[in-house]
Amino acid sequence: MKPVKSPHFPRIFTASPVIFVSKGILWSFLILLLSLNILARGSVDSYWSKHLQVLMNPTSPIAHLTLAQEHWQIGDWQKAKNELLITQELSQYQQPNSDVLGLTISPLDLLREWAQEPARLAKELQFWQTIMKEKPDYRDAYLQASVLSFKLNKLDDARGYLDQATSLDPNFPIASHLSQLLNTFQSR
DSSP states (O other): OOOOOOOOOOOSSOHHHHHHHHHHHHHHHHHHHHHHHHHHHHHOOHHHHHHHHHHHOTTOHHHHHHHHHHHHHHTOHHHHHHHHHHHHHHHHTSOTTOOOTTOSSOHHHHHHHHHHHHHHHHHHHHHHHHHHHHOTTOHHHHHHHHHHHHHTTOHHHHHHHHHHHHHHOTTOHHHHHHHHHHHHHHTO
């Protein structure tokens, strides 16, 4: 009896070039991801870096306190208040003898201080409004009123005061910088 021969199918491509190309694509992709990660670390802005600190250390009162301060600075008062309450709760679990750098003031005291801030800013805004009535050509009064309105999250009023300051002195560089800042916040 004759041995049975299996059919021979010729390969068009051998496996080694396909494996070589796939390994090259994989390594290229990994190198690209690594380089993007390294580049992205330097370009994370302050707001997101504070969020990353909280994500990396969720039980750290300092991380929550710095995030609360960041929220307060951008005018997101409710999130700032929530983060301060979390800071207060977390700081209760700290050891009594530990000196936590940055927690020299109670988060609740800081919250009370921040709660008084809008009233203080409104009073200061009224002061600058009286100055504007007395001296309608005083550019800095309009600029101060614009900044205070911005801090009070009254963006339309801030824009009006800024336009008035710009009309008094069109080449004032601080006014153009504040205008860019207002445009950024109004586009959100």
